[in-house]
Amino acid sequence: MRISLKLKTILGVAFIEATLLALLLTTTFNLLTNLVNDAVVKRANTTANLFYSTTKNAFLSFDLAGIEADVNELLTDSDIHYVKITDTAGRVFASGGNEQSLNSDFQADTSVSLASDGIYDIRRSIMVDDTLYGYIDLGINIAAVKASLSDIQQWAYTIAAIEMVLVALFSYFLGSYLTKQIHILQQGARRLIQASKENKYEDIKVNVRTNDELEELATVFNHLISHLEEEHIRRAEAENALQALNQSLEHRVLERTTELNRKNEELSQSNKSLKETQQQLLQAEKMSSVGQLAAGVAHEINNPVGFVSSNLDTLKEYLASFEILYKDLMEVTQAQTNEVALEKIAVLKNSQAYQSMDFISNDVSQLIKESEHGLQRVEEIVSSLKQFSRIDTDKKQLFDLNNCVKTTLALVNNKLKYVCDVDINYEELPRVMMNVGKISQVITNLLINGAQAIEETGRRGKLKVRTKANSNGTVELIVSDNGCGISDENLQKIFNPFFTTKDEDTGTGLGLSISYDIATEHDGMLSVESELYTGTEFTLTLPVYGAA
Numbered sequence: 001m002r003i004s005l006k007l008k009t010i011l012g013v014a015f016i017e018a019t020l021l022a023l024l025l026t027t028t029f030n031l032l033t034n035l036v037n038d039a040v041v042k043r044a045n046t047t048a049n050l051f052y053s054t055t056k057n058a059f060l061s062f063d064l065a066g067i068e069a070d071v072n073e074l075l076t077d078s079d080i081h082y083v084k085i086t087d088t089a090g091r092v093f094a095s096g097g098n099e100q101s102l103n104s105d106f107q108a109d110t111s112v113s114l115a116s117d118g119i120y121d122i123r124r125s126i127m128v129d130d131t132l133y134g135y136i137d138l139g140i141n142i143a144a145v146k147a148s149l150s151d152i153q154q155w156a157y158t159i160a161a162i163e164m165v166l167v168a169l170f171s172y173f174l175g176s177y178l179t180k181q182i183h184i185l186q187q188g189a190r191r192l193i194q195a196s197k198e199n200k201y202e203d204i205k206v207n208v209r210t211n212d213e214l215e216e217l218a219t220v221f222n223h224l225i226s227h228l229e230e231e232h233i234r235r236a237e238a239e240n241a242l243q244a245l246n247q248s249l250e251h252r253v254l255e256r257t258t259e260l261n262r263k264n265e266e267l268s269q270s271n272k273s274l275k276e277t278q279q280q281l282l283q284a285e286k287m288s289s290v291g292q293l294a295a296g297v298a299h300e301i302n303n304p305v306g307f308v309s310s311n312l313d314t315l316k317e318y319l320a321s322f323e324i325l326y327k328d329l330m331e332v333t334q335a336q337t338n339e340v341a342l343e344k345i346a347v348l349k350n351s352q353a354y355q356s357m358d359f360i361s362n363d364v365s366q367l368i369k370e371s372e373h374g375l376q377r378v379e380e381i382v383s384s385l386k387q388f389s390r391i392d393t394d395k396k397q398l399f400d401l402n403n404c405v406k407t408t409l410a411l412v413n414n415k416l417k418y419v420c421d422v423d424i425n426y427e428e429l430p431r432v433m434m435n436v437g438k439i440s441q442v443i444t445n446l447l448i449n450g451a452q453a454i455e456e457t458g459r460r461g462k463l464k465v466r467t468k469a470n471s472n473g474t475v476e477l478i479v480s481d482n483g484c485g486i487s488d489e490n491l492q493k494i495f496n497p498f499f500t501t502k503d504e505d506t507g508t509g510l511g512l513s514i515s516y517d518i519a520t521e522h523d524g525m526l527s528v529e530s531e532l533y534t535g536t537e538f539t540l541t542l543p544v545y546g547a548a
Contacts, residue, residue, distance in 0.1 A: 013171040014164065021160045029153060036149055037112040040120055044140050047074075048124040051083070052136055059085060059093060059126055059134060067094040081119050081139035088132055097139065106137050118143035184218075304378050311367040318360045325357065396522075398431040398545055401439070401475055402467055408443040409465070415448055416463060419455045420481070425466045429475045433545040434522055442515040442526070446479040446538050449511070453483025453536060473544050474524070480537035486530040494528065 051074055058066035071083050071094045082097030084106075095102050101119060108123050109115045124136040335341035409422065416422055447463070454461035466478045486494065493499045497513045512526075519526040523543050530536040 013174075014168055017164060017167045021163065025156055025160060028156065032149065032152065033113070036145055040112050040140070040142055040145060041110075044120055044122040044138065047077075047080075047140065048122050048136060048138050051138070052124045052126065055085065055136070056126060060128065062093075064093060070094075071096045079141050081141045082137075083139070084137045085134065086137070087134040093134070101139050112142060112146070115142060118146060304375065308371045308375060311371045314367055315364065318364055321357075321360060396433050396435050399434050399436050399439075401429050401432050401434075401477060401542065402426045404434070404436060404439055405443055405465060405467065405477060408440050408447065412444060412447050412451075416451050419451050420461045420463045423462055423464045425464075427466075427468045429467055429469050430544045432475060432522075432542050434542065435518075438518045439522070439542075442518050442540060443477065443479075445511040445515045446477075446540070449538075450479055450481035450483065450536070453481050453485070456484045469544075470541075474541050475544060476542075477540040478537060479540075480535060482535040485532040485534050486528075486536055487532050491528065491530055495526070 051070070055067055055070045057063075058070065067085060071085070074080055074083055075096045080097065082095070082101045084095040084097075084102055085093045087093065106123065107121060109121045112120065115121070118141065119139045120142045122138050122140070124138070125132055126134040126136065332341050332345055405426075409416075409424070447465075450463045454463065461482045464478070464480045466480075467475065468478070469475050490499075490501060494512050495516045497510060499513075516526045519540055519542070525539075525541045527539045527541070528536065529539075
C-alpha cells in the first residue's frame with residue numbers, strides 16, 4: 001500500500017510527540033506523586049509526634065480528663081478524621097472522630113497510594129525507657145489531596161490532547177506545504193520526460209520560491225534542463241554533421257574498395273619478400289633502442305657542449321685583450337729612446353687590457369678546467385653509446401652486469417628524469433658472459449617501458465633498479481615501477497611478437513619479444529609480475545660464467 005509523504009509526515013511527527021508527551025507526563029506524575037506522598041507522610045509523622053508529646057504525661061498518669069481534652073483539641077483540625085489512644089491491652093483511654101473508622105481494625109499506611117479509603121492511618125507508640133505502654137492511632141483525611149492530584153492529572157491529559165491536536169494540524173499543514181512543492185517538481189519532471197521524447201525543452205522549468213532546500217533543488221533541476229537543452233542542440237548539430245558524412249560515405253567506400261583491390265594485388269607480391277621484410281623489421285627494432293636514446297643523448301651532450309662553446313667565446317675576448325697588450329708591449333720594445341719607452345709604458349699601464357690582466361689570468365684557467373670537464377662528460381656519453389654498436393654481433397665477453405646497467409642508465413637518464421625518481425641498489429656481482437650491446441638493449445627496453453607505464457598514470461612515480469647474486473649460480477636484474485600495471489589478459493601476451501597496447505606511433509610490439517629472445521640466447525630468462533593500477537616488475541636472470 002502506497003503511503004503519501006503528507007501522511008508519513010503527520011504520523012511521524014505525531015508518533016514523536018506522543019512518545020515525548022508520554023515520557024513527560026509519566027515523569028511529572030511520578031515526581032508529583034512522590035512529592036505529595038512525602039508531604040502527607042511528613043505531616044502525619046509531625047502531627048503524631050506533637051500529639052504524643054502533649055498526651056504522654058497525661059496517659060502515664062491516667063489523667064483521662066486531660067487526655068480527653070487533648071483529643072478534642074486535636075479534632076478541631078478538619079483534616080483529622082479520627083484519633084484513638086489505647087494501652088497495650090487494647091483498652092481505649094480516649095477517642096474521637098469518625099465512628100466507623102474507630103470501630104474498624106487499624107492498619108497503618110506507609111504511602112498515600114495505600115490509603116485507598118482517602119484516610120492516611122498512622123500509629124505512634126507510647127514508650128518510656130524502651131517500655132511500651134500504649135498506642136496513639138491517627139487518621140488524616142487526604143481525600144482533598146488525592147482529588148487535587150487527580151485534577152492535575154486531568155488537566156495534564158487535557159493539555160496533552162490539545163497539544164497533540166495542534167501538532168497534528170501543524171504536521172498536516174507542513175505535509176501539505178511540502179507535497180505542494182514536491183508536486184510542482186514532480187510535474188516538472190514529467191514534463192521533462194515528455195520533452196525528452198519529443199526533443200523539445202521549452203517552457204518546462206519549475207518555479208519554486210520557498211527560500212529553502214526545495215528552492216535549491218528546483219534551481220538544480222532548472223540547471224539540468226538548461227544543460228539538456230544545450231546537449232540537445234549539440235546532438236542536433238552532430239546528427240547534421242553525421243548526415244553530411246553519410247552522404248560522402250558511399251563515395252569513400254568505393255574509393256576504399258578500389259584501394260583494397262590494389263592492395264590485394266600488392267599483397268601477393270609482398271608475400272614473396274615477407275621473410276626479408278621481417279628480418280629488416282627485427283633489425284629496425286634492434287636499432288630503435290638507439291633511436292629512443294637519440295634525443296636524450298643529444299640533450300646530455302648539448303649541455304656540456306653549450307658551456308664549452310660559451311667558454312670559447314669568452315676566451316676569444318680574452319685573446320683579443322692579449323693581442324692588444326702584446327701590440328702595446330711591442331711598441332715599448334721598439335721605442336728609440338728611453339723617454340719614448342717610458343711614455344709607452346705609462347700608456348700601457350693605463351690601458352683597460354693591462355688593468356684587466358689579473359682577472360683574465362685567473363679566469364682563463366677556470367674556463368679551461370670547466371671546458372675539460374664538459375668534454376670529459378661528452379667523452380663518457382659517447383663511450384657509453386659505443387656498447388650499442390655490438391647489437392649486430394654475436395660476440396660475447398665477460399662483463400659486469402652492474403656496469404652495463406650504470407652505462408644504460410646514463411644514456412636513458414633524459415627519458416627518466418622528467419617522469420620518475422630512480423631508486424638504485426647494486427649488489428656485488430660476478431662477471432657474466434654476455435653480448436654487452438644486446439643486454440644493454442634489453443635493459444633499455446625495461447627502463448623505458450617502466451617510464452612509459454609511470455607516465456600513463458599522469459603523476460611522478462618511482463622506478464626501482466636492483467641487482468643481486470643468487471646461490472644457484474645466477475645473477476638477476478630487477479626493474480620495477482609503480483605505473484599503470486598490466487591486466488591478466490595482456491600479461492599472457494606481452495612476450496608475443498607484434499603484441500602491443502601502445503599507439504602505432506609509439507611501439508611495434510617487438511621490444512619485449514626481442515628482449516625475451518636475447519635472454520634465452522644467453523641461457524637466461526626474462527619474467528614478469530604485474531598488478532593492474534599498481535605496477536610491474538621485470539626480472540632478467542643470467543647464468544654466471546663458469547657456474548656449472
